[in-house]
Amino acid sequence: MTSVSSQTHAISINPANGEQIGVYPYETDTALDAALARAAAGFSAWKRTPLAQRVELIQALARVLRSKATDMARMASLEMGKPSTQARGEVEKCAQLCEWYAEHGPTMLAPEPTQVPGGKARIEYRPLGPVLAVMPWNFPFWQVLRGAVPTLLAGNTYVLKHAPNIMGCAYLLRDALQEAGFAEGVFEVINVTPEGVSRAIADNRIAAVTLTGSVRAGIAIGSQAGAALKKCVLELGGSDPFIVLNDADLDAAVKAAVIGRYQNTGQVCAAAKRLIVEQGVAEEFTRRFVEATRQLVVGDPLSEATYIGPMARFDLRDELDQQVQATLGEGATLLLGGAKAEGNGNFYAPTVLGDVTDQMTSFRQELFGPVASIITARDAEHALALANDSEFGLTATIYTGDVARAEQMTEQLETGGVFINGYSASDPRVTFGGVKKSGFGRELSHFGVREFCNAQTVWLDRN
Structure with a gap:
């Protein structure tokens, strides 16, 4: 069914008929390094971008998603077999997610004053930096954006490593964010092997890691993130x-x-x-x-x-x-x-x-x-x-x-x-996530905004 090796290329197969529909060469170490450099440089600018401007871009993304819904849904149907009505519903759900976070997200990031004896204190939510996201194929758009939108809203940048069988969907997502006006480096897509993922996790420019996938993948990614002392969110299997x-x-x-x-x-x-x-x-x-x-x-x-x-x-x-x-x-x-x-x-x-x-x-x-x-x-x-x-x-x-x-x-x-x-x-x-071997950490609601934030204490006049 394939004419190139899955060891060197991400290959998209139409599961409805077994035909090859896309071939994407895995990126070199040099290309990965360039993507991480863009994400790091993008973070330097993005974290200083006023929150109101980040909100406007997320609102723009909702409009772009709706304008591209037909093409995006068709790609999901072709690459992973999602029924077309459900695929369109997934894109619309992503647009609604953007609108909800644009309306409610800023409140979740507001400083929290705290009463302390003899002074003033508050908790500020600061972004951590580029977040590496290893995402699955079953919801090509929703799985990404339900994590990416609150992460970007908080001022982090996002490096997506998507499943190799749906790289067409990954690039459509990248195009949508670019059309919405997000600058280079704010949302990067990398097409790499597991070895490339390991290199990215170990790289000092990556601040945190999130994975949605199998228990086996969670053990691998979680252990690597732990070895690198990086915050990790795992959303794994369920029965x-x-x-x-x-x-x-x-x-x-x-x-x-x-x-x-x-x-x-x-x-x-x-x-x-x-x-x-x-x-x-x-x-x-x-x-x-x-x-x-x-x-x-x-x-x-x-x-x-x-x-x-x-x-x-x-x-x-x-x-x-x-x-x-x-x-x-x-x-x-x-x-x-x-x-x-x-x-x-x-x-x-x-x-x-x-x-x-x-x-x-x-x-x-x-x-x-x-x-x-x-x-x-x-x-x-x-x-x-x-x-x-x-x-x-x-x-x-x-x-x-x-x-x-x-x-x-x-x-x-x-x-x-x-x-x-x-x-x-x-x-x-509402928050989403599991316990036991279903993982740890939470997505969505205010938890999703703050998971990749530094909850920084600012204390004045402590005598």
Whole structure:
């Protein structure tokens, strides 16, 4: 399928048909050094740019994103198989993010006066410098901008190392920021190998590092950032529980579970991967869920009717199928799907696994694709125990008619976010991030603005 080596080039493959659509040579050490030099020089000017002017540029970016939404969405569909309606929605969400931070971000960066005996003190939020961002392919624009916009607003510059299969999306993002008026060095894109990433992390011009990716990548990047004594934010995998209790509105729960599991072809860190259903409604929920999943349209991501497109990478489809077959071999029941589609496209049938237990592969591992696992819980307490019985802790969902009980349950859930009667999502108004092997640090809200700031104490007249 490829005519050049993936060791020397980033290669973009259309997962809908297996055709090569882009080849991008990895940059030399000299080119990487030049990009880091631009980011460092850009920081010297950008940190002195008045906050009001930074806000104006972020507002301009929102307008540019909307003007380029069709082209950007098409590139996402071609490079990683995102259904076109969802791809356009992603670009619009990015534009809304820019507008929200333009309105609310300056308040988050305002000095905080503090009462101290015999003097005056305040906390100031100062930018750290160029931030290296190693980003994934599943949300080519949102994953980048949800971190980049608050980071840039705070006065840092941003060096993006995007996933090699979506470099077309990376360069479209760079073009959008340039068109919005951001100066050279404020937002840099580097196309480098893992060795190049290591060089960048160790380089004194990089002040901090952020990664969204796998646990394995998090261990590698986190250890390198630690060795270089640099602030690091890691947003890693998830095997998020979706709890349905006996008193839940099943129509609403089924609808949310289908969206929460299968949006973006199931390739979402915070997707509803483990459906933990109380035994009183387990049979009825399962019946409705399977039937609703059966109605999902699988096909060409450029078609407006498509809800599930191809998986982004062929190796990941193979891995997913191995996990499904392992789970079936361990005693789970195949209720729907469970197979690769024939042909050149990288499609996997929407799959539902029933009778899953806490010892099976699909319970213990993250399944990154259109596969749902249904687990029956004896009661709410058992559901909580099952939910927490995971090395991951990104988000959790509870569907119940008793919101007060759900509020109490949130105290016991070992996750970075809990959603009551609604599936998980990332939104600039609330923080996003995980615990355990889902990572550490936070994106979005005021946490996202301040993660890469020096919270500087200024104390006057301390006698």
